[in-house]
Amino acid sequence: MRALRLGGQGVVYLLFAVALGYLSDSPAYTYFPADRAQIKLSFSYGARPSDCRRLSAEEIAKQPPNMRKAESCSRRRQPIFVELSLDGEVLHRAWHEPTGVSGDGPARLYRRFETSPGSHTLVVAMRDSGRAEGFNHRREALIELKPRQNFVIDFRAEAGGFVFR
Amino acid sequence: MRLLQRALRTGFSSLEAALDVPFGAAWNPLHNLGALGFFYYWIVAVSGIYLYVGFDTGVTRVYGSIEYMTHAQWYLGGVMRSLHRYASDAMVVMMLLHVVREFAMDRLSGPRWFTWLTGVPLLWLVYASGISGYWLVWDELAQYVALATTEWLDWLPIFGEPIARNFLAPTSLDDRFFTLLIFLHIAVPLILLFVLWVHLQRVARPKINPPRGLAIGTLLMMLALSLYKPAMSHAPADLASVPGILRLDWFYLGFYTLFDLWSFGTAWTVAALATAALMVLPWIVRRRHSLAHVNLDHCNGCERCVADCPYNAIAMVERSDGAPFDREAKVDPDLCVGCGICVGACPTSIAFRSRPELPTGIDLHEPALGQLRDWMRSACAALPRRPRVLVIGCSMGAEAQTLSAPDVAVMSLPCVGMLPPSFIDYALSRDLAEGVLLTGCKSEACHHRFGIRWTEDRLAGRRDPYLRSRVPRQRLRTFWAGRGGERRLGRAIADFAAALSALEPPPRAPRREIAAREPEAR
8 A cells, every 4th residue: 555655656656757857948949940041120319409509618617517518408319210121121210319317318219120141231320410311320231140140230430330239 | 806816826726636546635746835946945955066066157168068967967957957847847837836726725814815825926036046047057948038038128228238138149148147047046045034934924834845755756757757857948149140949837937928919018017017916916815804802701811812823813912800829811803813713722711601601711703602502502502413413514615504404503613623622522422413424624734724633632632721531522523525526525424424323412511510510711
């Protein structure tokens, strides 16, 4: 009887172990297909406010000596307009508002696009000033994507514009 | 909701009955879910300390350090890693089963709201602990978990810059990242332990350790699994590529696959609504129940009700009525669930009193002790056939009422622990029945946790108030059937009736003699 009970316990432990062992890494989950590639467009960028004006010498002189600025701007930053196209097809085209209650934070963008591996003509452009048309920053490139490659488009003003990684 | 609870309770009762066969009631894993969860926590903690010693937080060395422990040191580091993973997974299983079972058994409403409510953040903390652990391996799975988690978190408008940008490209990460991560992976489980402590604050005598045999069995099972199928890493993380096919740990990461089906906003909404629903559940399934109240005229401050209350709802306070006792019992209505176990514990709860209202030191408003005696008398008096069996059950166990018959009277209490042993003596010595059968929840699965244990201890003379030695034990049986065990209970009653038929008629004590021996409260 004791042997039967121990055997029964063994069966329960075995079933639990099988469930644990199996579900801890199975079934396999395909997150990203092997025959696709990814383009990630992401940046966090604060455009300059649009209504800046140069201060006169008198106005600058009135400021505390350690806090003198040559320009006076509102707090709110410019929204930015971003357009990304691949082989002539527009993947992303949108305005991005600055973050923060007063709109003084950077505009944020984080988008993923799935595409096929191989050669592609990529164009990314941004408008970060008050202009109605055209772009302040633009970069075009012929890129070669490998399967499952993660191609990153970042924007770094200090690096002169769009950065491909 | 009640129907769902009922269906789940029946399911659990069947499963528990099946597991009782090999394990017995005391070792039944379903009776030890919380304790097993704690046990797995300690396995995770001990194995985690070992892994921490060998873990290198350098961004380029972290993967190698884990691979070294997994392969070169498979006999110790590898086993520890596997134990760490499998015990974490088992902890999730125990936790989820524990939640569902406590809901099924209706152990969430009334004063139990506190324990239920403090259990809800534990769900999040367990998942946060486990998921942060998967980042530390820094393989393709870790990369996926890092990206999915941060992208999900970024949906909340609380971060100045998307935190997923930390994983844009291979150069985005530095060594400090894993230092921060290991800190989180240690801090969150410590917070979890603290919340567990809070979770148990209103639980009297919490069972935090499983029986030794069950602990050894499950540990051996974990060790065997760790040796047979060691936990392995994926290929090293590479932020320049996208993880493809992943061997997910479905216990922790199953929810993440929903990100493919839903937007992050929907996933947050579902998670928030599920959490909120769990939090308000105690008030949705709320039941009205009677409260215990102290009759100072009959309370001698013996403290037995305090010792037996499973909810810490009774405290001893300074005497307020000038009676010659140091202290008196006081019931906290916010903690009392009306189980009546205190009534069964009170030495003044004696069925033999001649007064109709049957005063006692502590009683429920509904059903009061006097009502119980009246029910017992009237139910037994209506039995036309002998041998008469008086079945005393509880409202949470087997539905004994369905088994009433011309020779079976059934009385239901809030908990079988409410029954003062003198009632059994009374039923047999006053010729109300030829036998008394006590039933209720399953053994080791008492709804009020200690009703069965205290009852068995009182019958066996291990706990006050004792069942008097003159009560013929062959006329008394216990059968802890549990919900869904009505058929087995019916068979037990029939067996008992057959056994009673074979017995000589019991000697009846003269009524006056018994009355003369009635103990007094003071």
